[in-house]
Amino acid sequence: MQIHHYLKQFDIKPSVQRTAVMDYLMSYKTHPTIDEIYSYLSPFMPTLSKTTIYNTLNLFVEKGAVLQLAIDEKNARYDADISNHAHFKCKNCGKVYDLFDLKQELFAKPMLEGFDIHTVELSYSGICGSCKGMN
Amino acid sequence: MQIHHYLKQFDIKPSVQRTAVMDYLMSYKTHPTIDEIYSYLSPFMPTLSKTTIYNTLNLFVEKGAVLQLAIDEKNARYDADISNHAHFKCKNCGKVYDLFDLKQELFAKPMLEGFDIHTVELSYSGICGSCKGMN
DNA sequence: ATATATCTTTGTAATGATTATAACTTTGTA
DNA sequence: TACAAAGTTATAATCATTACAAAGATATAT
Numbered sequence: 034m035q036i037h038h039y040l041k042q043f044d045i046k047p048s049v050q051r052t053a054v055m056d057y058l059m060s061y062k063t064h065p066t067i068d069e070i071y072s073y074l075s076p077f078m079p080t081l082s083k084t085t086i087y088n089t090l091n092l093f094v095e096k097g098a099v100l101q102l103a104i105d106e107k108n109a110r111y112d113a114d115i116s117n118h119a120h121f122k123c124k125n126c127g128k129v130y131d132l133f134d135l136k137q138e139l140f141a142k143p144m145l146e147g148f149d150i151h152t153v154e155l156s157y158s159g160i161c162g163s164c165k166g167m168n
Numbered sequence: 169m170q171i172h173h174y175l176k177q178f179d180i181k182p183s184v185q186r187t188a189v190m191d192y193l194m195s196y197k198t199h200p201t202i203d204e205i206y207s208y209l210s211p212f213m214p215t216l217s218k219t220t221i222y223n224t225l226n227l228f229v230e231k232g233a234v235l236q237l238a239i240d241e242k243n244a245r246y247d248a249d250i251s252n253h254a255h256f257k258c259k260n261c262g263k264v265y266d267l268f269d270l271k272q273e274l275f276a277k278p279m280l281e282g283f284d285i286h287t288v289e290l291s292y293s294g295i296c297g298s299c300k301g302m303n
Numbered sequence: 304a305t306a307t308a309t310c311t312t313t314g315t316a317a318t319g320a321t322t323a324t325a326a327c328t329t330t331g332t333a
Numbered sequence: 334t335a336c337a338a339a340g341t342t343a344t345a346a347t348c349a350t351t352a353c354a355a356a357g358a359t360a361t362a363t
Contacts, residue, residue, distance in 0.1 A: 048311065048358090067349080082313045087350070103238035103291070107321095108349070121283055135278055143270055147297030148256055154291045156238070162282030183329090183340065202320080217342045222321070242350095243320070 043098040053078065054089045058099060058113035064120070064129040066108040104129055104156045117153075123161035130161065178233040188213065189224045193234060193248035199255070199264040201243040239264055239291045252288075258296035265296065 036055050040047040053074055058065070061073075067090065071083045090111055093099035102110040104122045110129060112120075117140040119132040135155075142150040171190050175182040188209055193200070196208075202225065206218045225246055228234035237245040239257045245264060247255075252275035254267040270290075277285040 046310080046359095050312070080313075084314075084351085085312055088312080091351095101241070103241060106236070106238060106244060109241060121280075121285070124286070130283070132278070132280065132283075134280075139274060142292070143267070145256075145267065145269075148265070148267075148292070149295040149300055150256070150292045151259070151294035152292065154289075154293075156289045156291075157277070157283070157285045157287065158289075159286035160284040165284055181330095181339080185341075215342075219322085219343075220341055223341080226322095 040098065043093075043096040045092060045096050045098060050078070050081065050085050051089050051092075054086065055093070055098070055113065058111060062112075062114065062131065064102055064104075064110040064112050066105075066110055068108070070111075102129070102156075103154065104158075119155040119157060121157045121159070121161070123164055124158055125160055125164035128161060132157070175233065178228075178231040180227060180231050180233060185213070185216065185220050186224050186227075189221065190228070190233070190248065193246060197247075197249065197266065199237055199239075199245040199247050201240075201245055203243070205246075235289075237264070237291075238289065239293075254290040254292060256292045256294065256296070258299055259293055260295055260299040263296060267292070 036052050036059070037047045040051060040055060045051060054070060057070055057073060063069070065073075067083065067086050070090075071081070071086045074086075075081050090099065090101070090109075093111075094101045097115070098113070100112045100115055102112055102120060104110065104120050105127070114131070117137060119135055119139070121130040121132055122128070123130075139155055140153050142153060171187050171194070172182045175186060175190060180186060189205060192205055192208060198204070200208075202218065202221050205225075206216070206221045209221075210216050225234065225236070225244075228246075229236045232250070233248070235247040235250055237247055237255060239245065239255050240262070249266070252272060254270055254274070256265040256267055257263070258265075274290055275288050277288060
């Protein structure tokens with residue numbers, strides 16, 4: 034689907050900058066930080082401001098088009114895949130992996146008296162395969 | 169159990185400051201921020217430095233005596249309860265609740281090729297009971 | 304088509320959490 | 334007691350994020 038139409042589904046006006054950010058997020062599923070997104074797009078859009086990246090992602094998150102991950106204590110990370118999946122962060126290299134092959138039950142929103150649950154975030158941490166081979 | 173002995177189990181030397189921080193965390197299960205811990209203890213320990221609170225909690229987390237929660241994007245929050253439980257953060261008031269009555273299966277560490285999983289963090293967000301009644 | 308209002312982007316400055324550093328204090332040990 | 338190691342403190346530096354105001358782009362009504 035066109036990114037234009039995708040953004041409109043979330044009630045987001047598809048400006049050039051917003052489209053570029055969403056395009057990047059959908060192409061590079063690396064859970065990038067603001068800085069990584071800015072560094073990639075900046076050469077293609079010389080007048081681009083980092084503030085715009087902040088504004089854009091805050092809007093995306095507000096509208097539910099993108100997930101803001103809390104898995105990295107240092108920087109916010111963003112994920113355009115809003116389907117049920119978990120994340121794994123390697124304590125050694127810091128890379129964030131997607132974990133798709135988990136039981137869907139893990140993402141169920143429990144029915145609890147006094148809590149209106151909107152979102153579920155499931156995060157694991159440890160050592161990834163590439164780092165385990167080393168040191 | 170004495171807090172002294174509890175800290176020693178994690179290979180942490182029980183200084184006055186460290187004992188006070190752990191005591192606070194075990195008494196007030198509010199998932200406090202560094203600032204909240206400092207503000208509470210400071211009147212009782214006039215020479216206390218906020219850097220010490222940072223040092224202490226980084227040590228506690230390293231040694232596995234305390235969990236650092238990523239549920240709050242603004243500040244790190246800490247939890248001395250290291251048993252399996254989830255958290256719920258109210259989008260309205262910001263309060264972080266403990267959720268104990270969930271299936272233990274949710275906290276299982278999945279066996280996945282190429283991932284050595286050490287920790288599991290399960291977080292929910294939405295609107296809490298007190299906030300739902302309002303506005 | 305033009306004027307006007309609204310929305311979006313931009314650059315700079317401010318804020319605020321966390322870490323680095325170095326001096327000082329306490330603790331443990333010979 | 335003297336010395337070394339560990340812990341604490343205060344200050345300064347760093348760095349992610351937000352606030353703000355001006356400039357630019359877009360949409361609407363006349």
